Amino acid sequence: MRSAEELRYLILAAQREGNRLLGQALRPLGITPSQAEVLRILQDRRSLTLNGLGDLLICESGNSPSRLVDRLASAGLVDRQVSAHDRRHVEVTLTAEGLRLAGQIAAIEEGLYEFIDAASEGHDLEQITGFLRAFVADLPAGQALARRSTTE
Amino acid sequence: MRSAEELRYLILAAQREGNRLLGQALRPLGITPSQAEVLRILQDRRSLTLNGLGDLLICESGNSPSRLVDRLASAGLVDRQVSAHDRRHVEVTLTAEGLRLAGQIAAIEEGLYEFIDAASEGHDLEQITGFLRAFVADLPAGQALARRSTTE
DNA sequence: GAAAAATAGATTACACGACATATATGTCGT
DNA sequence: ACGACATATATGTCGTGTAATCTATTTTTC
Numbered sequence: 233m234r235s236a237e238e239l240r241y242l243i244l245a246a247q248r249e250g251n252r253l254l255g256q257a258l259r260p261l262g263i264t265p266s267q268a269e270v271l272r273i274l275q276d277r278r279s280l281t282l283n284g285l286g287d288l289l290i291c292e293s294g295n296s297p298s299r300l301v302d303r304l305a306s307a308g309l310v311d312r313q314v315s316a317h318d319r320r321h322v323e324v325t326l327t328a329e330g331l332r333l334a335g336q337i338a339a340i341e342e343g344l345y346e347f348i349d350a351a352s353e354g355h356d357l358e359q360i361t362g363f364l365r366a367f368v369a370d371l372p373a374g375q376a377l378a379r380r381s382t383t384e
Numbered sequence: 385m386r387s388a389e390e391l392r393y394l395i396l397a398a399q400r401e402g403n404r405l406l407g408q409a410l411r412p413l414g415i416t417p418s419q420a421e422v423l424r425i426l427q428d429r430r431s432l433t434l435n436g437l438g439d440l441l442i443c444e445s446g447n448s449p450s451r452l453v454d455r456l457a458s459a460g461l462v463d464r465q466v467s468a469h470d471r472r473h474v475e476v477t478l479t480a481e482g483l484r485l486a487g488q489i490a491a492i493e494e495g496l497y498e499f500i501d502a503a504s505e506g507h508d509l510e511q512i513t514g515f516l517r518a519f520v521a522d523l524p525a526g527q528a529l530a531r532r533s534t535t536e
Numbered sequence: 537g538a539a540a541a542a543t544a545g546a547t548t549a550c551a552c553g554a555c556a557t558a559t560a561t562g563t564c565g566t
Numbered sequence: 567a568c569g570a571c572a573t574a575t576a577t578g579t580c581g582t583g584t585a586a587t588c589t590a591t592t593t594t595t596c
Contacts, residue, residue, distance in 0.1 A: 233533050235509050236497035240402060241532070242516035244442050245525035247399035250392060252584075266552065283574060290393050292553065293404070296575055303551080320561045320574040345388035348519075355515040356508075357387050363507040364394035367500075371404075373397035380393070381385050404554080416581065435544060444583065450546055455581080472544040472591055 250344070257340045261333055266291040267304055268337045273380075274310065274326045275334035281321045288380050290373050298322075309333060402496070409492045413485055418443040419456055420489045425532075426462065426478045427486040433473045440532055442525050461485060 254265045263271070269291050274280065280288075286297050301324055304310045309330035315321035326334065352360075368374030406417045415423070421443050426432065432440075438449050453476055456462045461482035467473035478486065504512075520526030 234497060235513060236500040236504075237493070238529075238533065239500060239504075239509065239513055239516070240496065241442050241529050242513055242520065243395060243399050243402065245520045245523070245529050246516050247395050248442070248583085249520055249523040249525050250395065255584080264551065281574080282576095290396050290400070293400070293555095295554080295556095298574095298576055300552080302576095318562065318574085322575070341389070344392065345386060348388040348391060351519045352388075352391075352515060355518070356511050357391065357515075359508050359511045360515055361387060361391055361394055363504060363509075363512055364391070364398050366507070367503045368394065368397045368401055371397070371401040373401050377390075377393050377397055381390065400553090407554080418582065433544080434546090448545060448547095451582080470544085470592075474545070 253347075254340070254344055257343065258337065261336055261340075262307070263309075263333065263337075266300055267309075268341075270297065270300060270304060271309060271326065271330055271334040272337055272341070274324065275331065275338075279323050279325045281315070281323055283321075285324060288376055290376050290380075293372055304330070405499070406492070406496055409495065410489070413488055413492075414459070415461075415485065415489075418452055419461075420493075422449065422452060422456060423461060423478065423482055423486040424489055424493070426476065427483065427490075431475050431477045433467075433475060435473075437476060440528055442528050442532075456482070 251265050254268075258265060258268055261268075269289060270285065273285065273288050277284075277288075282296050282298055282301060285301070286292065286295065289297060292300060301310060301312065305312055309327055311325050311327055313323045313325070315323055365374070368377070403417050406420075410417060410420055413420075418441075421441060422437065425437065425440050429440075434448055434450060434453060437453070438444065441449060444452060453462060453464065457464055461479055463477050463479055465475045465477070467475055517526070520529070
């Protein structure tokens with residue numbers, strides 16, 4: 233198997249397993265990895281429009297995360313409010329319960345990051361992130377991540 | 385953003401964008417990346433049971449790729465045949481049309497691999513695959529990939 | 537050789553995720 | 567003020583992705 237092919241499948245495997253592990257860890261909170269990503273972003277930026285949120289999400293390609301936010305709203309974790317100035321905009325904010333959960337999520341993510349740190353013993357992480365950053369730099373998800381990194 | 389967190393999102397971003405690119409390239413063939421993975425595996429191993437196939441798939445966690453194979457069967461790309469000896473087993477094989485498509489898929493994948501090769505200019509791919517291999521080694525998707533690599 | 541356990545596969549329920557399309561609202565040129 | 571266009575969000579459809587449950591068939595155990 234040529235190395236580009238192996239890399240392709242390794243990235244798929246790593247993403248899938250990582251997501252599965254995170255999903256299991258989040259299960260007691262009753263939320264999914266995608267929902268957790270939204271809550272953690274809102275924890276840092278008090279309020280965002282749906283589009284603004286979509287521009288920061290890696291887990292979903294821009295279109296508009298309205299259904300993702302739908303479920304969070306039904307669960308009472310976020311509030312949606314139509315902007316007074318521009319009624320096309322919907323402002324999304326955390327509820328008190330959402331804020332509480334965001335804190336718990338941060339703790340769970342910390343566990344995942346320690347797992348990653350342990351797995352990267354003896355490897356040059358900078359090589360790896362450097363390659364991946366270059367790979368996605370010109371693509372939507374890469375730009376979303378760049379927006380996340382700069383202000384967060 | 386700590387580097388483990390960045391890596392996590394980079395892997396998510398790379399997987400998502402890679403899959404999106406491949407999906408667009410495959411669209412003219414009328415199949416999805418997951419379906420392509422099945423066809424390519426069957427191209428190398430003439431016949432497999434559903435479970436045997438699931439053990440080699442990275443794109444789907446072993447449970448059973450029955451839905452995936454359903455669609456391929458409806459599209460006339462694979463045949464399913466209940467084993468005479470053990471009627472629990474369903475043997476899956478490519479049809480002539482499926483074999484033809486598998487060849488076209490290989491050509492499209494080649495394009496993706498050239499893109500990956502280009503992006504990895506100046507980076508140490510061995511560092512990257514080494515890290516990811518260690519990361520998924522003990523997890524189901526990693527073992528599926530190991531099975532793929534050894535015999536393919 | 538029959539009941540119990542294990543196994544293979546299918547089915548189902550739920551939540552994404554991608555894409556296309558629809559709808560509502562704003563902006564701009566005239 | 568009107569129409570063309572752009573923007574923000576919502577919705578419909580399809581195909582995964584995960585886990586739980588169901589059924590059929592073998593294998594094991596007594």
